[in-house]
Amino acid sequence: MSIDSEVLERDLDVAQEAAAPTSPRRKFLFMRNTKALTGLVILGFFTLMAIIGPWIAPYDPDARSKDVLQPPSWDHLFGTTHIGQDVFSQILVGTRGVMVVGFVAGIVATTIGVLIGVTAGYIGGFGDEGLSALSNVFLVIPQLPLIIIIAGQLPSAGGLTVALVIAATGWAWGARVLRAQTLSLRKRDFIEAARANGEKSWRIITAEILPNLTAIIAAGFVGTVGFAVLSQITLSFIGITSVSEWNWGTVLFWAQAQLALQQGAWWWFVPAGLCIALLGMSLTLINFGIDEFVNPRLRSTGLNARKLRKRQIRPRIGFTPVVHEAKEDRS
Amino acid sequence: MSAVPELQRAARPAHDPVLEIKNLSVDYGYDDPTHVLRQVSLNLNRGEVLGLAGESGCGKSTLAYAATRLLPPPGLITGGQVLFTDRDGTQSDILAMNDSDLRASRWQDMAIVFQGAMNSLNPVFRIGRQIADGIQAHKPGISKKEALERAGELLDMVGISADRLRDYPHQLSGGMRQRVMIAMALALDPQVLIMDEPTTALDVVMQRQIVEQIAELRERLGFSVIFITHDVSLLIEIADRIAIMYAGEIVEDASSQDVYRRPRHPYADGLLHSFPPLRGPRRELGGIPGSPPDMSKLPTGCPFRDRCEFAWDACAAITPELTGTAVAGDDPRRTVACLRHTPDLVQAAGFEPKPVPERLALR
Numbered sequence: 001m002s003i004d005s006e007v008l009e010r011d012l013d014v015a016q017e018a019a020a021p022t023s024p025r026r027k028f029l030f031m032r033n034t035k036a037l038t039g040l041v042i043l044g045f046f047t048l049m050a051i052i053g054p055w056i057a058p059y060d061p062d063a064r065s066k067d068v069l070q071p072p073s074w075d076h077l078f079g080t081t082h083i084g085q086d087v088f089s090q091i092l093v094g095t096r097g098v099m100v101v102g103f104v105a106g107i108v109a110t111t112i113g114v115l116i117g118v119t120a121g122y123i124g125g126f127g128d129e130g131l132s133a134l135s136n137v138f139l140v141i142p143q144l145p146l147i148i149i150i151a152g153q154l155p156s157a158g159g160l161t162v163a164l165v166i167a168a169t170g171w172a173w174g175a176r177v178l179r180a181q182t183l184s185l186r187k188r189d190f191i192e193a194a195r196a197n198g199e200k201s202w203r204i205i206t207a208e209i210l211p212n213l214t215a216i217i218a219a220g221f222v223g224t225v226g227f228a229v230l231s232q233i234t235l236s237f238i239g240i241t242s243v244s245e246w247n248w249g250t251v252l253f254w255a256q257a258q259l260a261l262q263q264g265a266w267w268w269f270v271p272a273g274l275c276i277a278l279l280g281m282s283l284t285l286i287n288f289g290i291d292e293f294v295n296p297r298l299r300s301t302g303l304n305a306r307k308l309r310k311r312q313i314r315p316r317i318g319f320t321p322v323v324h325e326a327k328e329d330r331s
Numbered sequence: 332m333s334a335v336p337e338l339q340r341a342a343r344p345a346h347d348p349v350l351e352i353k354n355l356s357v358d359y360g361y362d363d364p365t366h367v368l369r370q371v372s373l374n375l376n377r378g379e380v381l382g383l384a385g386e387s388g389c390g391k392s393t394l395a396y397a398a399t400r401l402l403p404p405p406g407l408i409t410g411g412q413v414l415f416t417d418r419d420g421t422q423s424d425i426l427a428m429n430d431s432d433l434r435a436s437r438w439q440d441m442a443i444v445f446q447g448a449m450n451s452l453n454p455v456f457r458i459g460r461q462i463a464d465g466i467q468a469h470k471p472g473i474s475k476k477e478a479l480e481r482a483g484e485l486l487d488m489v490g491i492s493a494d495r496l497r498d499y500p501h502q503l504s505g506g507m508r509q510r511v512m513i514a515m516a517l518a519l520d521p522q523v524l525i526m527d528e529p530t531t532a533l534d535v536v537m538q539r540q541i542v543e544q545i546a547e548l549r550e551r552l553g554f555s556v557i558f559i560t561h562d563v564s565l566l567i568e569i570a571d572r573i574a575i576m577y578a579g580e581i582v583e584d585a586s587s588q589d590v591y592r593r594p595r596h597p598y599a600d601g602l603l604h605s606f607p608p609l610r611g612p613r614r615e616l617g618g619i620p621g622s623p624p625d626m627s628k629l630p631t632g633c634p635f636r637d638r639c640e641f642a643w644d645a646c647a648a649i650t651p652e653l654t655g656t657a658v659a660g661d662d663p664r665r666t667v668a669c670l671r672h673t674p675d676l677v678q679a680a681g682f683e684p685k686p687v688p689e690r691l692a693l694r
Contacts, residue, residue: 307361307362308361311361313361313407315361315404315405316404317403317404318400318401319400319430319433320396320397320400320401320402320403320406320407320408321407321408322400322408322426322427323407323408323409323410324409324410325409325410
């Protein structure tokens, strides 16, 4: 089996090399999708900030100063708080908390969801019943209250704990969707053919079914990351988690507690809100990109959306677009 | 199977086109496209059965779906006209229609029976309702009862008793479901019926029944049929005229008896030698050597030349056009795309023209 797949892979490599000279851009197809590229750039920016933010922050986010409630200036890019803390530094330092929680929760929840969903869908029978019941139970648990209770019970609840709690309550939706899709996939002819060829179950799942689920898994991951980010910010905003650990939610918590809106200190909450919106937007854009990229039929459409618009082509099923571009020299 | 006289039409219909495809070009893919159809022209006369034949992937279905604008993405029509002439003589270009006109014209003017037609029925609705639905959608004034009555008539017409109206699709056999689809296609008395390999999934007995049914209905209702199949022997039986396609182009267009007895294009000749004749002297089954060219990198000149035993150096340089034949006494309406039939064109390009080979000049 392993030899076979090795040979196959080598053949594929050869084929790709042979095709390479004709289309050198093939390798970074995903990057040619404008939506995906925009999303990746924004996400990359925030990831970079998460890594280097605490080092490049101009001030200590906790440090008080005499510049109380200053609007944005060159000294304080996003202005200052009621006790003279630098909002820009708070946002920079807080990025790391947001990103870590988002991605840890996303990865953990997606992994659980894939394991349980695909297994339940593929094995069927009692295993399916049991796993479905489990995910149904987790589906009806109200997530935010549970997180509030758990986070409230753990006095030292840091970012990682919150991430794990979010993951533990957020995997069921993905598992359910994946189970349904797996159920439909395992009845398709190509899976039957794989089984008739003698492929092992794990290989059918990993090599035949999982690639077909890529779009759903990716969409679920991106959705969970967004949900985790929002949950964590919500928790910080309502003051459940420790308010001394900086993230965008903590900034909003202080802004709200000190009546920033009433005092007209827009610089206090607008940057954090914009950051949340930008991060959410980048995740959604990546999601669109994945959707268009994973489906080979949509691929060439998604890659050239702008060019197609310029040529006034709107690809639809049932109404083939007509452009008059070909030369019409035959009588 | 190759020559059943009772299905042959006595006289060819006069030149009265109901559908004129002019210079239709189709691409697959938006950047780096593959030109699957290159300026194909084809006429369908009123009341005529036109057969489209050719190997898999030669563009038969693409032509039919492009003419009805049903090509799924990434299909793209890059040029041409598809003129539909209504019974009262008004012409409309299907490629220039807007969505609502196109929607209204579908099924009413042109109906389609799909390749897997048996699976086109919705398993949870009774077949009567499915037929009636379409009738009501196109004729808003009609009552449910009238529509169901009409559906019963239609079923009767295709040889299914009207009391099967309340059956679900799973209660019918494959052949019956196929006939339900044909009944459905005829529901609004269309002028053009496009059938995309309607009998491929059926056994030969059912194939014959359905083909006879179509021939009989055509006689009665006077619609035109575009019949797509790779089964040339079936086409010779049912079609009045056959267009043979190769690599996205029509290479021969002639009456079915002419194609069968007097093929003028080497590819048509090859196709006919790929199945045994039922009558006449025994002959060797030739088949066609090689395989069709890659549509994404088509060579210049004649696309068939690599597989053609009559090819010579001019074939690599000149792209043949669909023109009249060079054999004296041929039907003036038949056309063929082969350089052997266009000595003037060959001469003009500076090559030595060659005569039509004896095998392709049978009388």
